[in-house]
Amino acid sequence: xxxxxxxxxxxxxxxxxxxxxxxxxxxxxxxxxxxxxxxxxxxxxxxxxxxxxxxxxxxxxxxxxxxxxxxxxxxxxxxxxxxxxxxxxxxxxxxxxxxxxxxxxxxxxxxxxxxxxxxxxxxxxxxxxxxxxxxxxxxxxxxxxxxxxxxxxxxxxxxxxxxxxxxxxxxxxxxxxxxxxxxxxxxxxxxxxxxxxxxxxxxxxxxxxxxxxxxxxxxxxxxxxxxxxxxxxxxxxxxxxxxxxxxxxxxxxxxxxxxxxxxxxxxxxxxxxxxxxxxxxxxxxxxxxxxxxxxxxxxxxxxxxxxxxxxxxxxxxxxxxxxxxxxxxxxxxxxxxxxxxxxxxxxxxxxxxxxxxxxxxxxxxxxxxxxxxxxxxxxxxxxxxxxx
Amino acid sequence: xxxxxxxxxxxxxxxxxxxxxxxxxxxxxxxxxxxxxxxxxxxxxxxxxxxxxxxxxxxxxxxxxxxxxxxxxxxxxxxxxxxxxxxxxxxxxxxxxxxxxxxxxxxxxxxxxxxxxxxxxxxxxxxxxxxxxxxxxxxxxxxxxxxxxxxxxxxxxxxxxxxxxxxxxxxxxxxxxxxxxxxxxxxxxxxxxxxxxxxxxxxxxxxxxxxxxxxxxxxxxxxxxxxxxxxxxxxxxxxxxxxxxxxxxxxxxxxxxxx
Numbered sequence: 001x002x003x004x005x006x007x008x009x010x011x012x013x014x015x016x017x018x019x020x021x022x023x024x025x026x027x028x029x030x031x032x033x034x035x036x037x038x039x040x041x042x043x044x045x046x047x048x049x050x051x052x053x054x055x056x057x058x059x060x061x062x063x064x065x066x067x068x069x070x071x072x073x074x075x076x077x078x079x080x081x082x083x084x085x086x087x088x089x090x091x092x093x094x095x096x097x098x099x100x101x102x103x104x105x106x107x108x109x110x111x112x113x114x115x116x117x118x119x120x121x122x123x124x125x126x127x128x129x130x131x132x133x134x135x136x137x138x139x140x141x142x143x144x145x146x147x148x149x150x151x152x153x154x155x156x157x158x159x160x161x162x163x164x165x166x167x168x169x170x171x172x173x174x175x176x177x178x179x180x181x182x183x184x185x186x187x188x189x190x191x192x193x194x195x196x197x198x199x200x201x202x203x204x205x206x207x208x209x210x211x212x213x214x215x216x217x218x219x220x221x222x223x224x225x226x227x228x229x230x231x232x233x234x235x236x237x238x239x240x241x242x243x244x245x246x247x248x249x250x251x252x253x254x255x256x257x258x259x260x261x262x263x264x265x266x267x268x269x270x271x272x273x274x275x276x277x278x279x280x281x282x283x284x285x286x287x288x289x290x291x292x293x294x295x296x297x298x299x300x301x302x303x304x305x306x307x308x309x310x311x312x313x314x315x316x317x318x319x320x321x322x323x324x325x326x327x328x329x330x331x332x333x334x335x336x337x338x339x340x341x342x343x344x345x346x347x348x349x350x351x352x353x354x355x356x357x358x359x360x361x362x363x364x365x366x367x368x369x370x371x372x373x374x375x376x377x378x379x380x381x382x383x384x385x386x387x388x
Numbered sequence: 389x390x391x392x393x394x395x396x397x398x399x400x401x402x403x404x405x406x407x408x409x410x411x412x413x414x415x416x417x418x419x420x421x422x423x424x425x426x427x428x429x430x431x432x433x434x435x436x437x438x439x440x441x442x443x444x445x446x447x448x449x450x451x452x453x454x455x456x457x458x459x460x461x462x463x464x465x466x467x468x469x470x471x472x473x474x475x476x477x478x479x480x481x482x483x484x485x486x487x488x489x490x491x492x493x494x495x496x497x498x499x500x501x502x503x504x505x506x507x508x509x510x511x512x513x514x515x516x517x518x519x520x521x522x523x524x525x526x527x528x529x530x531x532x533x534x535x536x537x538x539x540x541x542x543x544x545x546x547x548x549x550x551x552x553x554x555x556x557x558x559x560x561x562x563x564x565x566x567x568x569x570x571x572x573x574x575x576x577x578x579x580x581x582x583x584x585x586x587x588x589x590x591x592x593x594x595x596x597x598x599x600x601x602x603x604x605x606x607x608x609x610x611x612x613x614x615x616x617x618x619x620x621x622x623x624x625x626x627x628x629x630x631x632x633x634x635x636x637x638x639x640x641x642x643x644x645x646x647x
Contacts, residue, residue, distance in 0.1 A: 202473030203400070206492035210406030262400045 031085035035078050043067075043074045076119040080112045081157050088165045096169070101162055112154040117142070120150070187348055188238070200293070201227070204258045223261055226254050237285030244379050245320065246279035248288045249313065255289055256309070259296065267296075267307055274314040281320060282379040284352055287372075288322060290345055294361065295324045295370050315376060324370040328363065342370075349374075391418040392507065393437075397429045397452070398422070398444035398471065403492070407442055407471065410499045417503065426450035426458075433459075433466070440506050441466045442490070445478070457526045460519065467506055467518060480587040483568075485525035486545045486552070509552065517552035521545040528591075540593040546572070546581045555579060557593060561610045561628060565603040575628070598641055600624060600634045614642050 047067050054061045093100065121142075204227055211220035233251050237243055260267050295309065312323040342359050349357040356375045361368070394417055396407045404422040411419045420438055423429040425447055432438070441459070445452035452470065459465045470489040472478065482489045490502050509518055524541065531539050543556045555572060564571040565585035572579040581588075589597070589605050599605050606624065613625040614634065622634040624642060634642055 202492050203403070206406060206473070207400070207402040209493035209495075210402040210409070213406055213409040262402060264401050 027089070028086060031089065032078075032082045035081040035085060039074055039078045039081065043070075072123040073120050076116040077153060077157060080115065080154065081161060084108060084112075084158065084161050085165075088161060092165070092169055101166075104162070105158060108158055109154060112158070113151055116150055116154060117147070183351055187344075187351060200258075203262060207258075207261050219261075223258065226258050229254050230258070234286065240285055242282045242379060243285045244279045245281040245283050245313075248283055248285070249273065249278065251286070252288045252292055252311070255292065263307075267309065270308060270310040272310065272312040272314075276315055278313075280379055282377040283320070283374055284348060287345065287348070291322070291324060291342070291359070291361075291370050291372060294342065295326055295368060318376050320374040320376055322370075322372040322374075325364075325367045327366050328368045345372075391416055392439045392510065393418050393420050394440040394442060395420050395429060395432055395438045395466070396422040396442045397424075397426065397447075397455075398442075399424050399447045399449075400444075403444065403471075406493075410494075410496065413496065414500070414503055416507075426452075426455040429455070430458075433462075437464060438466045439510055441468045442471050443468050445470055445472045445475075453526065453529060456522065457530070460522055460526060465515075465519060465522075467509055467515070468522065469502055469506060480584060481525060481528065483583040484541075484544075484587050484591060485521045485528075486547050486582070487521055487525055505547075512551060514552045517545050517554060520554070521552075538591060541591045542593070544572070544581065546579055548579065553579070557596075560597075560607065562604065562606040562626060562630075562632060563588065563597075564632075573628075573630075598638070598645075600632065600638045600642055602635060604632045604634075606632060608645060611642065611645060614639075614646070 044067075047070060048063070051061060051063045051066055088104075204223070208220050208223045208227070211223060230251065233247070233254075237247075237251075256267075256269055260269070292309075292311075307326055309324065309326045312321075312325075314321050342361055345359050349359060353375060357373055359370070359372045361370045363369070394411060396404055396411075396419065398404050398407070401424075404424070408419055408422055411417055417440075420436065421432050423432060426449065429441070443452050443456060447455075452472075456468050456470075459468060468487075470478075470482065470487065471492060471494075472489060473492045479489065479491075488502060488505060490498065494502075509515065520543075524545075528539055531537070541557055543554050546553050546555055555574070559574050560572050561575065562573045563585065564573065566580075568582060568584065570581050570583055570585055570588055572581055585603065585605060589599060592605070595608070597605050597607055600611075606626065610626045610628070611624050612627050615623045615625065615631075617623050620636050622636070622639050622642075623631045624634050625631055
């Protein structure tokens with residue numbers, strides 16, 4: 001069985017196995033190494049100081065031997081920090097609020113203390129320094145100072161770990177907020193800039209100027225009204241975060257009316273809008289129109305003769321579905337690639353809905369098809385929603 | 389006198405009728421047809437010569453500019469005026485090459501101006517200058533499409549009063565900006581050319597000219613001295629004796645010339 005990596009190439013089983021192993025093991029291994037490193041430094045300092053003391057008193061001691069003998073006493077701390085670190089990493093929310101931290105402390109502190117004291121005693125017995133039955137006596141007989149020191153060590157380890165995790169979490173949070181803000185601003189800007197692509201606007205105005213030259217007053221006046229309505233909506237829309245699907249539909253209707261002015265009978269429209277309360281359904285502003293424009297560009301403009309655009313809007317299993325289809329020249333128009341001009345729309349949908357919304361554009365036999373899926377959201381009239 | 393003949397090419401019906409109606413106001417012009425695309429226009433041009441072609445750029449089947457390249461290769465090409473909606477890059481390029489264009493939507497005045505210029509060019513048999521302009525523009529566009537660097541201008545076609553003049557870039561001492569126009573300072577005279585300084589600067593032969601101020605581009609070899617006139621204000625003396633301002637941004641480039 002071959003394993004396919006993210007880039008789509010096939011890996012041989014050995015490389016794949018190695019990769020999965022390291023991906024699974026490393027998150028566990030890294031905290032252990034860090035914990036061991038930090039405690040080793042502390043331990044080294046402590047023993048060296050003790051060594052220095054002994055030397056001063058004139059005792060005959062060997063540093064390495066001291067390090068080796070006392071090693072098991074520092075191991076419980078390493079393990080304690082390691083497990084704590086892994087736990088906090090997996091359950092980041094544990095360091096979020098004071099109550100949670102308190103809970104963590106109340107659980108970890110006694111556990112750590114007991115474990116450490118027990119381990120120390122066990123090692124001492126195992127070493128043969130004290131006989132076996134003396135285990136409990138050993139525990140009971142520990143000096144208060146020793147107990148306090150051990151407690152302080154545990155507390156220190158705990159505080160350090162919590163502080164570090166809290167700091168990490170704050171950093172991540174800050175970066176996420178910044179990123180979201182820049183994304184939002186960038187999209188707002190591109191929205192404003194991409195509005196009603198200038199070509200369309202000037203061509204529409206040119207059509208109106210033709211009507212005026214031909215002394216077709218009524219058509220010219222109604223076309224002028226369409227254009228001003230489009231601009232008004234675009235201005236309003238660029239300021240709000242959400243509009244109603246009904247509003248968006250109205251905008252698309254105005255836009256298509258102007259397009260019909262340019263193309264005349266070359267553009268037939270077929271509307272299939274389900275009779276629902278669309279004025280209560282929320283959607284991002286100016287979402288539909290670029291799709292319609294895209295469909296026209298890839299379908300109609302390259303298609304000779306009478307073109308037809310079918311617009312379907314319906315609700316389906318908690319989602320809103322917009323479908324556009326228009327016939328294209330058989331044999332391709334030379335436009336390649338999927339996506340086809342929907343990059344900005346995709347980004348917006350991703351930012352606002354995550355995975356719940358999607359847009360696709362593709363050729364199906366002799367048709368160019370665009371499909372937009374949105375989750376059904378009720379329009380909240382008062383407040384601009386900023387969370388998902 | 390025979391009327392001038394014009395052919396309209398635009399994919400949109402209303403745009404065609406717009407131009408036809410506008411042209412109908414000019415008795416010395418005759419519209420031989422209004423074609424929805426390049427293919428139809430080609431047929432008409434094969435049957436009879438046409439003086440002026442009013443050509444839309446954004447057309448579905450064949451792009452206006454590619455059709456214009458075809459026309460340039462004809463023995464007696466018609467004068468082409470591009471009719472286009474706003475497109476910043478195309479317009480600045482048109483200006484540099486002194487090509488005529490009509491922005492959509494246009495009013496009667498602008499249309500009349502365009503026709504008058506066309507008549508001038510045709511009357512004075514200035515078509516050689518026009519062909520060179522158009523050729524230069526299309527060549528540049530092709531280079532850009534092919535992904536090659538923009539070719540340098542060896543000469544500029546400039547419209548002066550009633551004439552199209554060819555000016556070699558080798559004769560230009562310095563260029564001053566004046567809004568949408570530039571003043572080309574030659575050895576003995578100043579010629580006005582409709583283009584922005586930035587658009588022109590990009591096309592000048594590399595290494596010969598340098599920007600010394602927001603409004604001034606000077607030939608390197610024309611600078612003879614640099615004077616300090618005050619706090620961070622500088623002037624350069626040119627070999628013609630003229631003084632041009634130098635802004636702080638570019639002072640070190642000018643200094644580098646003397647180093």
